[in-house]
Amino acid sequence: MRVAVDTGGTFTDFVAEAEGRLLTHKVPSTPGDPSQAILSGIKDLESQAGKKVKEVFHGTTVGTNAFLTRRGAKVVLLTTRGFEDVIFIGRQNRPELYNFMVEKPRPVVAKSRILGVNERVLADGTVETPLTQEELERIRNWVRKKNPEAVAICLLHAYLFPEHERQIREALSDLELHISLSSEVRPEFREFERTTTTLLNAYLAPVMERYVARLSRELPGRRIFIMQSNGGLMPAEAVAERAVMTLLSGPAGGVAGAVKLAQALGFNRILTFDMGGTSTDVSLCDQGPTYTREYELEGHPVALPLIDIHTIGAGGGSIAWFDPGGALRVGPQSAGADPGPACYARGGTRPTVTDANLFAGRLLPHRFLAGRMLLKLDLAERALVELTRNRGLTPEALALAILEIVNTNMEKALRKVSLERGYDPREFVLTAFGGAGGLHAAELAKRLNIPRVLIPKLSGVLSALGILTSEPRFDFSKGLSLKISPDYETLKKGFSELRARAESELRALGITKDLIFEEKVDLRYRGQSFEITVPFSPTFEEDFHREHERLYGYRLPDTPIEATALRLTIIQKRPPLEWPLFQGGQELRSIETTELLVSPQKRLRTPVYLWDELPVEAEVSGPALIIGDYTTVYLPEDFRAACDRYGNLHLYPA
Known part of the structure; x- marks a missing residue:
């Protein structure tokens, strides 16, 4: 059995593969020692499957948290x-x-x-x-x-x-x-x-x-791989040399999983929207993940190839508060896993996005995490009432305002990775996942005129699924002297030297088979300050002219070209994951209703459906709730949802 683990700020997610069967699990995170939640979850899965785990693939926030704190x-x-x-x-x-x-x-x-x-x-x-x-x-x-x-x-x-x-x-x-x-x-x-x-x-x-060594001691006999920010895995024993590559470890898994699922369904242009308990991560993927070497974390550049992910402090645990000027704010402070939102009954008293969704009828107290965790509606209402005290607001108005503000914050994030970079979001599919993604995806699609929303069947644990489907990947580079003439044979010799060094490092890690090599070169016109990366081939110069013209509208064929760096990516191919077919139910029927808050003065009785009981190709008209094991999908009045043969939901305007 292979297990992928994604450690989040609120929950730790697991997806395991045993003889072609997928198992999922979720436990509360243990921020003081993330390994405790991992060990607990793996023990549960081994008991559930009756098999021992042989490989562990881990997306971790340990490095990120160490830097931020x-x-x-x-x-x-x-x-x-x-x-x-x-x-x-x-x-x-x-x-x-x-x-x-x-x-x-x-x-x-x-x-x-x-x-x-x-x-x-x-x-x-x-x-x-x-x-x-x-x-x-x-x-x-x-x-x-x-x-x-x-x-x-x-x-x-x-x-x-x-x-x-x-x-x-x-x-x-x-x-x-x-x-x-x-x-x-x-x-x-x-x-x-x-x-x-x-x-x-x-x-x-x-x-x-230290973290990986402790995890290895607690999991003897298992091979551990760590997810990197470039969307690939690395053996745990390499983490000390590549520690900086773990800064976007978990979010990179979500993008990798979304891309592979979307491509399997025929969608090559997607906007990923991962809303968890603490933060929201968005990324634009055109024919695959978008990479950047200009990523900054709190003003500190990380000049290595990373999946281009934009993160904001907007999650289910984001706390609502009034600033000194009396304006309502949501986040970036989060209640996290402990004490968590007020409705968790763990001591939290400040209202969060989760409390607002629960009070608005978009979450059902007895069906959260498939009934494994009971939410307290009265505590959510008490937190909202307390925040409205002496402000002339009703709890209903405050709950809807919280949801409106957090949607606006997430809309800005999606605009930043699409419209502000010259991409039209109407040409993309919004792929929403994370525990809270399904609650907000349709409203965001409406704001940006996105015609389709894809919500994966395993959206609540998609980052873990993406980690499970990822492959070992290593990026190497070699800076060049500007005195070197960028002719094909000279650069080819440089790539031979770079490949020899890279293969030597991988042999030391036991990675020698099923390797794919991708060679690219950084080029610029003489006198320019920045480069364009193009695939290395006998036509690399013409490819550079063409790409420069595509990006900037002109080419300079008579201006000398400078090569500044060689780039080599090595990927170890692994067998692709077979997406399991969805069984579903025989007929479309609601299991209960919820009193959905549609305005500060009005609640609407709304049907609730179980995701696992939806018939394949069934269509649900909004307003409605569709409840899965780890996520709830909110379908507004002017939206419809269809279920495909893999159990994924496709939302689109009615």
């Missing part, structure tokens, strides 16, 4: 003398042009823990200032005095000439520290991005290494 490792940074302030100067971009009270991102290392190394290699490889044995001894003594857990080394032009970085690592090798070299983490130019990416890797590596 600044609880990473004690780290020091070694850089070329004169470049100690690179990470503080940054690009001097101003995201809020007229904000005089702007706050700079919190650094992960203090200035007192940065050492300027007395060495200098020029861009052409000339050693202007040699790295002496005396300097190595000075570095070693300084590092020992600072007593760090990890060291980040980022020297000028080390992406082309890494010898000095390697010498420093050798000098520190007996201190039992994790050491991240920029020439290995991101061997490309742009000093700021290379430094921050290397520093974040060092900052997270000991945290991730």
